[in-house]
Amino acid sequence: MAAQAIPMASTAASEPTVDWDALATRARLARRTKATVLYAFLIAVSLPIILPYFWLVTIAFSAKTGVAETAVLWRSMAVVVPAVIAFWLSAALAQGRRQLWIGLTAVAAVAALAFAVLVGPDLHLGNFIFLWEPDFASVVRSRVGEVKGAVQFPNVWHAFGNSILIAGTQTVIVVTVASLAAYYLSRFQFPGRSSMLRSLLVLHAFPVLTLIVPMFLMLYWIGLLDTLSGVILVLVAFELPFAIFIMKGFFDAVPWDIEMSALTDGASRRQAFVSVVLPQVRNGILAIAVFTFIRGWEEYIFVFTFLIRNSNWTMSLYMYWVRDDVMGVDYGVVSAVGVFYLVPSLILYMAAQRYLMQMSIGGVKG
Amino acid sequence: MAKIEFRNVVKRFGTVEVIPDMNLVIEDGEFVALLGPSGCGKSTSLFMLAGIYLPSGGELLFDGHVVNEVEARDRNVGIVFQSYALYPHMSARDNILFPLRFKKTSRDQALARVKATAELVRVEELLDRRPSELSGGQQQRVALARALVKEPQLLLLDEPLSNLDASLRLSMRTEIKSLQEQLGVTTVLVTHDQIEATTMADRIICMRAGQIEQVGTPDDLYLRPSSLFVAGFIGSPPINLMAGEAAGGTVTVGGAIFPVEGASGSLTIGLRPEHLRFAETGFAGRIAQIEPMGREILYVVETGMGAIRVLEQGSSVAHSTGEQVNIDFHPENSLVFDTQRQKLITGAHVRAPD
Numbered sequence A: 001m002a003a004q005a006i007p008m009a010s011t012a013a014s015e016p017t018v019d020w021d022a023l024a025t026r027a028r029l030a031r032r033t034k035a036t037v038l039y040a041f042l043i044a045v046s047l048p049i050i051l052p053y054f055w056l057v058t059i060a061f062s063a064k065t066g067v068a069e070t071a072v073l074w075r076s077m078a079v080v081v082p083a084v085i086a087f088w089l090s091a092a093l094a095q096g097r098r099q100l101w102i103g104l105t106a107v108a109a110v111a112a113l114a115f116a117v118l119v120g121p122d123l124h125l126g127n128f129i130f131l132w133e134p135d136f137a138s139v140v141r142s143r144v145g146e147v148k149g150a151v152q153f154p155n156v157w158h159a160f161g162n163s164i165l166i167a168g169t170q171t172v173i174v175v176t177v178a179s180l181a182a183y184y185l186s187r188f189q190f191p192g193r194s195s196m197l198r199s200l201l202v203l204h205a206f207p208v209l210t211l212i213v214p215m216f217l218m219l220y221w222i223g224l225l226d227t228l229s230g231v232i233l234v235l236v237a238f239e240l241p242f243a244i245f246i247m248k249g250f251f252d253a254v255p256w257d258i259e260m261s262a263l264t265d266g267a268s269r270r271q272a273f274v275s276v277v278l279p280q281v282r283n284g285i286l287a288i289a290v291f292t293f294i295r296g297w298e299e300y301i302f303v304f305t306f307l308i309r310n311s312n313w314t315m316s317l318y319m320y321w322v323r324d325d326v327m328g329v330d331y332g333v334v335s336a337v338g339v340f341y342l343v344p345s346l347i348l349y350m351a352a353q354r355y356l357m358q359m360s361i362g363g364v365k366g
Numbered sequence B: 001m002a003k004i005e006f007r008n009v010v011k012r013f014g015t016v017e018v019i020p021d022m023n024l025v026i027e028d029g030e031f032v033a034l035l036g037p038s039g040c041g042k043s044t045s046l047f048m049l050a051g052i053y054l055p056s057g058g059e060l061l062f063d064g065h066v067v068n069e070v071e072a073r074d075r076n077v078g079i080v081f082q083s084y085a086l087y088p089h090m091s092a093r094d095n096i097l098f099p100l101r102f103k104k105t106s107r108d109q110a111l112a113r114v115k116a117t118a119e120l121v122r123v124e125e126l127l128d129r130r131p132s133e134l135s136g137g138q139q140q141r142v143a144l145a146r147a148l149v150k151e152p153q154l155l156l157l158d159e160p161l162s163n164l165d166a167s168l169r170l171s172m173r174t175e176i177k178s179l180q181e182q183l184g185v186t187t188v189l190v191t192h193d194q195i196e197a198t199t200m201a202d203r204i205i206c207m208r209a210g211q212i213e214q215v216g217t218p219d220d221l222y223l224r225p226s227s228l229f230v231a232g233f234i235g236s237p238p239i240n241l242m243a244g245e246a247a248g249g250t251v252t253v254g255g256a257i258f259p260v261e262g263a264s265g266s267l268t269i270g271l272r273p274e275h276l277r278f279a280e281t282g283f284a285g286r287i288a289q290i291e292p293m294g295r296e297i298l299y300v301v302e303t304g305m306g307a308i309r310v311l312e313q314g315s316s317v318a319h320s321t322g323e324q325v326n327i328d329f330h331p332e333n334s335l336v337f338d339t340q341r342q343k344l345i346t347g348a349h350v351r352a353p354d
């Protein structure tokens, strides 16, 4: 007993000597180190992703026909890489919010100035010639004295419209069908329900490429080959299972009793669905809408296989042929088309980001 | 307002028979409580009334009309779910307004009614808030307002107080009760809390495994429970039940011999803790545990027939653990059940051993 009491007494005696300030400093230091390491890691892994996009944009706005030089690229890198590091340092070193804002603003100002001086003079919009000149391929080729054999490009706005049409229609169909199907799967018991659920996932596991030949034959026989609606149908078929699966998760998370409550409050099943259930799965609908749209926007394999006439080209085909035709001559134009192709997805993501961030697969927050 | 009737109502889920055969009449304007343990089919009965579940058999009548096939939305039933089931994306005002959307009420009239109902349940200050910005008790009142705003002919409350803290539960109990009296709406309250049932309802329907065990006033169920189940379910602290054999005018239970009147065979004696008292005579035991409960004191007494609970009025502990005591009771207060059939033997009583 006595032997046990001694160490207890000694800890009790040493307690008043604890240096709280030192402990706090150490904790603060540890926290800061952790944050710094984390940021360094995030920057290291995001650079290989961000750099190519950055190059794409730089090339699109600076490259000149027939000139294969990378000086602008290096000069812009010389601005961006230090700027990123300075951002990170000021974020890590700042004490408090005010300093952080001042630091970030200063870094941004310096970077903008350096960019304007080092890269600014080389920037131009000439590579976006395809936006106003449908036969830009011939124009670009003639600059280097190579006139023959240019591909007959459709107007880029036509390809843009086709892409919007495919992605948009597909999205509307997928969202509508997936919502209704998922609601039914989530709420009603019927023979074959569980096997249907299982097959939804299996369907998604199929590599779509394996089905391309039978799909081609089917489209040919029903006369939808080389039509936008054919491609839309194929895309819808491949996108639906996963969308249904995601939406089912969202519907499962909607409590059953608010729906019953709506029914006793005098709503019909349809009114209850629209006014009470749908608002609860808004984030899910938004998510599948965004993903489906982007999936349709970037679709390449199917449009490449099933669309032939150049009036049916989508942006991805347009991009492909631009690369095929003028890459050797003018990679500035190729990059510009790439940027143009990228912008709608980017805008869409940015607009929907706030909602997508709130989403966890299969449920709504709050 | 409506008179409700269950006639041989059956409810099956697939092959599981949840309610085998239910017969019940609820008078116009009456406040009844459906009381029973978890899973006994209380909510199921309620949902059949609301039109959410279709009865598998039998007839459900509102004012003498069979309503089995009538859609939920045409029944004019107000229901408060256990979870309140408020619409999360709507303000409290829109929640209360929701039932009026489907009626031919002008917007102004509807808003006026929302306001009046909100005042009735005292949530008029909270109308602009979302359900997530309301406390449990406030949500419950909004749910109540939503159920009342359509002036239902039948109000159904599915364990509306179970999510509230003890003091709020107490005040909501009186509030709901007085509201019901004021409006005179036929009300069915589902609960597994016997105090809730006994304090609020005019009549209690005690259910067990889909069957009605007993229907009666709170006093009926308390003083004259028709079965061992009801006796055990009603009353807190629970009744003392002792099984014994009767022969020649006495029941022998764990060494003690009780003179019995009007019964024989295998019997179970039921004695409520508050009907027992310490005395000079009676059966003997030793106090094992003392639990002061505010204005009452619960003694757990170790006796030859097991632990017996004795509830004494007063707040001062007059006995100590380990003390040897004798326990007496008034014969009128004793209940005698047939152990085999689990039923009360009316008119039978036991006396304490001398």
Ligand SMILES: Nc1ncnc2c1ncn2[C@@H]1O[C@H](COP(=O)(O)OP(=O)(O)OP(=O)(O)O)[C@@H](O)[C@H]1O
Pocket: B013, B016, B018, B036, B037, B038, B039, B040, B041, B042, B043, B044, B045, B192
């Ligand atoms: N949709 C359903 N499918 C199958 N069985 C069900 C269904 N709903 C309820 N049951 C069963 O019916 C029985 C009664 O359920 P009910 O919800 O009416 O109980 P309860 O008395 O309200 O219980 P609690 O106090 O826990 O709410 C339970 O055994 C339950 O498992």
Ligand SMILES: [Mg+2]
Pocket: B042, B043, B044, B158
């Ligand atoms: Mg229930």
